[in-house]
Structures are given as C-alpha cells and as structure tokens.
Amino acid sequence: MTSRILPFQNDPIKPTAPAPVTITVDGVPATGAMGQSLAGVILASGTLRFRRTSVHGAPRGVFCGIGVCYDCLVEVNGQRDVRACQRRARDGDAVVTQHDELPAAPAGDAA
Amino acid sequence: MASSVLIVGAGIIGAACARALAMAGFDVTVVDRGTVAGGTSSACEGNLLVSDKGPGHELVLAQYATSLWKQTVSDLTEQLGDAFPSVEYDPKGGLVVATTGSGAQALLDFAASQRGAGVDARVIEPDEARRLEPDLGPLAEAAVHYPEDAQVQPAIATEALIASARRFGARVLENTPVLGPVHDSSGVLIGIGSPAGHIRAERILIAAGPWSGEVARMLGAPLPVRPRRGELLVTTRMRHRIFHKVYDADYVGAVGSDDSALQTSSVVESTASGTVLIGSSRQQVGFDSRMRVDALSGIAAKAIRLFPFLADAAVMRSYGGFRPFMPDHLPVIGEDPRMPGLWHATGHEGAGIGLSLATAELIRDLMLGADPAIDAAPFSVGRASLASHLSAAAGDAVASNAAPRDAVA
Amino acid sequence: MNTSRTDVLVIGAGPAGLAAARAARARGASVTMLDSSDQLGGQFWRHLPPERPSANERMLHHGWVKFRELSETVLSDDGCRVIRGAQVWAIEPDSTSAGAAHLAVHVVVGEPDGTGRRRLVLTPDAIVLATGAHDRTLPFPGWDLPGVFTGGAAQALAKGERLAVGQRVVVSGAGPFLLPVAASLANTGSDVVGVYEANRVPALVRGWLPKPWELAGAAGKGTELAGYLAGHLRHRIPYRLGRAVVAAHGTDRVEAVTIAAVTPDWAPIPGTKQRIEVDAVCVSHGFTPRLELAIAAGCELTAERFVQVDDSQHTNVHGVFAAGEITGIGGVDLALAEGQIAGHAAAGGLAADTEVRSAVRRRRTFRGFARRIEAAHGIRDGWPAMLTDDTIVCRCEEVSYGTLCRATDATGSRSLRALKLSTRAGLGICQGRICGRTIEALLADRVGDAGLTDGVSTDRRPIAAPIRLGELADPAHPDPASQHPVPLKGPK
Ligand SMILES: Cc1cc2nc3c(=O)[nH]c(=O)nc-3n(C[C@H](O)[C@H](O)[C@H](O)COP(=O)(O)OP(=O)(O)OC[C@H]3O[C@@H](n4cnc5c(N)ncnc54)[C@H](O)[C@@H]3O)c2cc1C
C-alpha cells in the first residue's frame, strides 16, 4: 500500500463529501478530491515516483511537500518545472513526468 | 638559483601565469586576499572567443590563446587525474545572429574583416543557421558560424591551473592581502607587505583582476583598471536544445563601448549540467554587487528574441562579477617601465578566461628574455593609447591621497 | 497623495505575518500582506481548501480559534490588502523609490510556477519579513528514494489534504516537531511504527530542566506537547530515544529502513541495526530559516544565522523588520508575539508601548523555550558517520558524499564558492535550500582546521524563486495602490 486520502466517512473532523477532480498523469487518469494539490492527487493514485533524475536516472517524488525541494517537478498542460505540491489540481490537467537527459559529453572534452 | 616571482591574485590570470612560470623553473609564490578563484574568475562565463573580436591586437592574442587551450586541457587532465573535476572544455563553436536588417550588414562586414585576419568566420544562410540551431527564432536576418569558439568552466579551469602550478613547485598563500610595497634602502621594490609579514621577490606581478588598479596604486604605479559590472542568468535544467554559443550581433557593439550606462546583450549557451547560461549586462557602478532587476530584464528580452522558446524557461539563479576594464580596451601585459621589478597581467575585461593562457606565455617569455610567439609591445604599459590614462590615474592617486606608503617605513 | 499613513508590507501570512498585519493596522498603517500560497496561516495553520468544508477542522490544529480571529480581522479590513498567490522573487535597493524603506519588492502574482504571471513592484515605507522556515533534513543512504519525506511534508499533506503519506510509517530525526508529525499521521489513518529521536535522555534533560520556571510561562506549549504525547499513548506509538533511521532501502521506492542506536553525538553504533519494513519514512532534524529575502534586503544575521533584530524586531536595515522563524526557531507562540511587536513597530510604534506589553512578555518566555529546544534537540556533530561514499548529499545535482570529498581533496580548495562550482553541489534548482547547510558542514569538516575561508554562505539567493524568462522580460507594473491604498480584497 501507499499514500492515501483518509476516507471522508472515517474522518473525525466530519467533512462533507468531497467533489472529485480528475487529471491525467502520462495519459493515465487519476482522480482526487477537489482542492487537492497535483502532488496529493498523484500520491493518492498510488504513484510515488514523479520524475527520473538527470544524472543517474533515479526515481524521485515528493520530499518536502511545501515547495522548497523542487523534487516534485512535473510538466502541467505544457508548462515545465511546476512544483506539483504547490499547484492545485484542476479538472483535465494533463501532467507529464519530466526526465531531462544531460547534454552528451562534448567530443573535445579530455576528461 | 631560480629567479623569484610573486603573483598578486589567484584568479585565472594569476593561475595561468603561476603555472607557466613554475614550469619554466621560476620560484613562484601566489598570494590572494581571498581564495583561489574567489574573484571574477568564478563570477563569469567561460567563453573562449575569437568571434567577438575585430582585427587588431586583442584578436591576435585570442587566436594565440585558442591555439593553446586544447593541448593545455589535455595536459591538465593527464597531470591532475580523474579525481579532479573536469574543466568542461567544449569546442562547440559560436553562432552570431543579426536580428535586424542594419545589424545584418554590420555583422557581414565585421565577419569579412575577421576573415581577412585569419578567423574562420563562415557566413551562413538563416536556414542553415536553423539547421545548426533548430529552435532559433524567426528574426534571424544573417548568421555567421565561428567553429573556433569554445568554452570551459572558468572556476574549475582556474583551480586546475593552480593545482598544476603547485605540482610544478608554486606556493599559494590564500587569505593573504597585499597591503603595500616593501622597498630596499635605495627605494627599489623588493617585495610586498601582508598581514603575514613581508614577502620578498625579485619580480612582483599584479594579476588582481578588477582590483589591479587598487593594488597598483598601493604599490606606487597607478594603473587605470576599473570594474565593469556584468550580470548573468541561469535557467533550470532542460532538454539539450541549444548547441552552440549563440549570440546577438549587437554584443559586438557592447564590448567595444565605453558607455558607463547599462547595456545588455545576449549570449546564450547550454552548460554541461543541462542549464542554459544567458549573459550579460555591462554597467559601470563601481564595486556595487547588488542584483539589478532592470539589467536582468534586458538580458531576458534579448535572449527571447533569439530563442522564443526560452520565454517559458525558468530562471533559477543570477550572479555577476566585475570585469577588469581598461580605457583603451587592451590588457596590460609586461613590466612597468615606471618601476623596475613590477609587472602587470591584467585588464582583460570580458575576455580574461580565454586570454589567460596566451597572457601567461607572454609573461613567461618576457621574464625569460625570450622572444614571445606574438608581439608583446601592443600590451605594454608604455603603449601610446594608454599614456593619457596613465597620467590621469596617477593624478587620481595623488588626489585621493592614496600615494604609496612604504611598508618598510 | 496621502503621505501621513505608513505603508507597511508584510511578506508571509503565517502566524508571524498575520499578527504583524493586524498590529500594524491597529496602529493606523495601511497594510499589504503577501503570501505565495493561496491560503493564509503559513505552515502551522495549513488547512483544507474551501472546496472541502468540515464541521470539526479545529481538531487538527492548536490555536485554531486564534487563527480564525486573525484571518477574519485582516480579511474584513479595507485598510489591509491581502494578495495571495504572490511570490516575492527579488528585493532590490531602490534609492529613488517613493517608499521610505527605499527597497523595491518584486512580486509575481498568479498560479504557482505559472507562466505569464503578473509582475508587480511594491515600494513600501516599512517591510515586515515573516517568511518562516522549512525542515532541515540530514542526508543518509537512501534518503532520495520516493517514500522518504520530511516531517513537514507529512504534516502539510495531512492537515492540508487529509492525505497520509504511507500506511506503515516511521518518524525519525530530532526535536519536538516529531510529535505533531506522528500525531497527524496517526489521525489520518497511518500506522506509525515508531518515533525515533536521535537525542538521549541526558541531552533532553539538559535542555529542558535547567530553568523549569520558564516552562511555566510557556504553559500553552506544554499542554500542546502533552496533548501529542497523550495521542501517542492512545495510538500506542513507541517513542524511542537515542535511535535514528540510518538508511532507507528499496529500488523504485522505500520498502524498509534500518534503525540504529546512535551515540550522544549521533554516530550510529555498530551492532545495533534493526531493519523494519515500511512504506514511508518521515525525517526532520529541525528547521532552516528562509533567509533569502532578508539577505537581499541587506539584513545582518546572527552567529547562529537567523535575522538579527533589536527589541522592536527591527533589523539593521532602516524600515525592515523581521518576525517568526526567520529570527529563531521558536514555534507558533513566539512567532505570534514577535509578529505583533514587528507590525506595531513597523507602523511607528515602540516596543515599550502598552499595546505590546503582553507580546513582549510572551516573547521573553517563548525565546527561553526556543533555547531549550535547541539545547535538547539540536543537531550533533557525529551524523556524517551515517554517510557512505555514494550517499547523495545534493539531491538536485546528485552529488555524492564521495564526489564532494574527492573534489575537495583534489583541488585543495577552501572556498565554498569554488567547491560548489567544481562539484555542482548546491547549484541545482532548489538552490541549496535542502543541502546548503549540509554541504557547508561537510566541506568545512573535510578541509580541516582552517575551515572554509571565503566567507560565502549558501543562504544568498538573489532570485528568491524561479521566474520565467518571459515574465522577467515583461515590464513590471508599479503598484497602483501604494501610498494611498484603494480598498481591495484578496483575489478569490
Ligand atoms: C559577467 C561576466 C562574464 C564574463 N564572461 C567571460 C567569458 O565568457 N569569457 C572570458 O574570457 N572572460 C569573461 N569574463 C571576464 C573574465 O571573467 C575576467 O577577465 C577574468 O576572470 C579576470 O581574471 P583575473 O585573474 O584577472 O581576475 P580575478 O579572477 O578577479 O582574480 C583577481 C584576484 O586578485 C585578488 N586580489 C584583489 N586584491 C588583492 C590584494 N590587495 N591582495 C591580494 N589579492 C588580491 C582577488 O581576491 C582575486 O582573487 C566575464 C566577466 C564577467 C563579469
């Protein structure tokens, strides 16, 4: 199992039933609660990996949750480098995961 | 016994000179008031350009430098080994683009004159330019490709030159400011005063970048080197989309200008880490290092003219430094006729990274009394174009009451 | 033009900023309050969005009533303009500005990390900086795996979205903050397998016991912490001292962690390792103040690297005040007291005025509390023993501990600036927010006795948040409302 939203029926703070919001992540639909961040919707859909790093191709996901680490960067509706934890999800948002390869080492670089 | 040289400044110029001199058998000491590569040489770009220089002495020096870089990088790599960070030498070539009709003619004329001086400057059709740089915007009116342009990571290059100099026997004293001259009883310069005491040497070489004016005045031989502020932008990492150093032809105008007001031009290039570096501004504001938003806005606007896709790229950092500006736009390389034993290697303005290796060779040959590979006279302190500025600088020194104070006294 | 009113700009709408805005209004200033978030409340009072109303949200918060009261006061006041989604990205000196602070505050307003956001330049008479702090998390092998979170992330997602970051979760690090993190996880449905505080009883006793009377004044804080401990008992969460998560394991995500006993200075003790299966880890070793705007404004820092302020929360820069976590980590009550004093002083008042007498008293009490937290829970020197050669220390540029050490040895450099450039540590998109202090500590350790000598710090970030080149190229709009505030409400 992984991250998940506390079902509203079980929540002691007695919320009203949340309205759904649906986005796509690399084309796959994911549904969360209206007002959630993209990060929250993606996490709750069972995805921890938001991108692959440039040097090692390692998986990365949400780390700080408050907009300082930039590990949760995604492309949203064509806009790159959006911190998923800072952007609220809107119906129809098309999220694409980012992986930026480093430029190939130049031929002339002796090292 | 080896002849001793004390170099003031551990930027790229001091580093390159230290290495060349130590290799030639001199007894070299480098002092810096801060750390190695703590000044301009880590607050700049690392372009090694011939493309921005018109026919003349600076171009000759740049061509000489270009001939040295590749071999030097491979020597450094071999000497320092794999654990040493890469200097990121990349002979990627430059592409200069004119975005206005009048700019196009000026660029073509400029390129023709450069070709006359032996520069490989290939006029290409805008379509061909877009083949080299697919994301180039629609404004390109004319373009010239300069295959000889290259780049390095300047801070690492400085570190590498210093590390190499150390292996050839040079000593490096960091956090050691030069405070004044040391003279013998007959008034001859024999060393410098520092908080660590007097440091003696037969020759003293000022390579203090934009602070060279200050140091020269302190040592009693005022030199009109002034700081010229430059700021740069760094984007976040992106897919590799810019393949050469691409710049707007109006850069050529800004370099040669004396205007102290804000000027911006755009030089756009990718770095080995996937970011895009966009420079730069030119402004004379003394040593005021505060970021200026208007300068950054100007740089951004010009970069977008070249590459419209950059409008959506995110800038994550800005930094800047002070170019060592000379009023007659040539560096000073050689002994100071006004003060035997005092030498200069400074005033390279916006080209000190590129010119460093050639400067060091000249200094070495002049100190050895050998014939340099190119004529050093145009860079001498005694050149005609500098005379009036030298006397003005001397006047300023008296007026500011900063006449030399002798550390011996 | 109305020049009699002081134009006060409050940056940050957390507890400190809210208290400052209200106090500045109470003294008659016209106030603009900005926050990059679209909500008020900062980190402490992070709450559910208006789309998700609930009957009992206050259960999740301490001081919820206080928050409602503060936010309603500022939002209903025509003399207080609140601009949300407003990211301050630069502050520059501006000798020609109309505002008496002679600083230009550059803002982009719009969606976080959007394109084409509106650029605004504010030139107030006085500024209250209340930009808060973020988690400081030390590196350990595997900390870059998805599923490893800061404590703050767990907290923010639980309070702001009712999302539990994992099902089986371990909380580790140091400081009283681990308790609310565990409590939030538990009440959002996670099974908190354990809370591991690296410090031991003697350190905690040393920190908490020398002046017990100080705690009396901080009674609210005591109750808050006691509440968390009671919660722990209810949820049967083990709270272990002198232990830490020293590694996280997994390939694509965290699957297990290694817990080890650590020495009083936090070095793992061989032979004490224990592996626990988890699907999330939350780690926090304290907080780092968000100093970039203060530094850009020219503010001096203390030896501990917080913004230096006087009794009126005034920095060394004329017209610039600071409050909350950027002046020292002390929690919400200290932030509220400081904010109130700062707002009052920014509007022309004095710390000796009766309006702020109780705030001054509370500030004294809670500063004592903050000192004791640091003494008890502060980071100890032995932690680098957790690192292996290939442990990533700079997450953005993926610089390993080994690379950092080898570059330092090879260059012989003692310059932080040069070492950053030659290793790329701290040069990535977070601009050293996560790794800066860590890199400084590791490099200082590596270069030996003299330490780093170039006087450079990783806290300087003249561009305080990324801005799109297109936005930068666009001319900025001068603030239509400065000097003479037009009644304006925050964007809906
Ligand atoms: C924005 C910008 C972009 C640039 N781009 C390029 C480029 O693309 N290509 C290029 O070739 N050039 C470029 N330059 C120019 C280049 O950076 C400089 O010409 C070059 O770095 C100068 O090197 P230096 O060794 O003379 O000076 P510095 O690197 O400044 O070194 C001088 C040293 O002297 C020391 N010093 C000063 N006073 C004292 C004292 N009293 N006692 C002891 N030590 C002292 C300082 O601490 C410093 O370390 C650029 C410059 C700027 C600002």
Ligand SMILES: Cc1cc2nc3c(=O)[nH]c(=O)nc-3n(C[C@H](O)[C@H](O)[C@H](O)COP(=O)(O)OP(=O)(O)OC[C@H]3O[C@@H](n4cnc5c(N)ncnc54)[C@H](O)[C@@H]3O)c2cc1C
């Ligand atoms: C994620 C997180 C969760 C926390 N949870 C708790 C908790 O549960 N219990 C507890 O006791 N303490 C908690 N803390 C500690 C918390 O920092 C303090 O208790 C309190 O919130 C500090 O108040 P403040 O006003 O100083 O700063 P903050 O509450 O941090 O407010 C600062 C505000 O400034 C804004 N800001 C910063 N920079 C800019 C900029 N450049 N432009 C525009 N706006 C900006 C931020 O968006 C933020 O809203 C938490 C801290 C973090 C980081």
Ligand code: FES
């Ligand atoms: S998780 Fe750190 S910025 Fe989004």
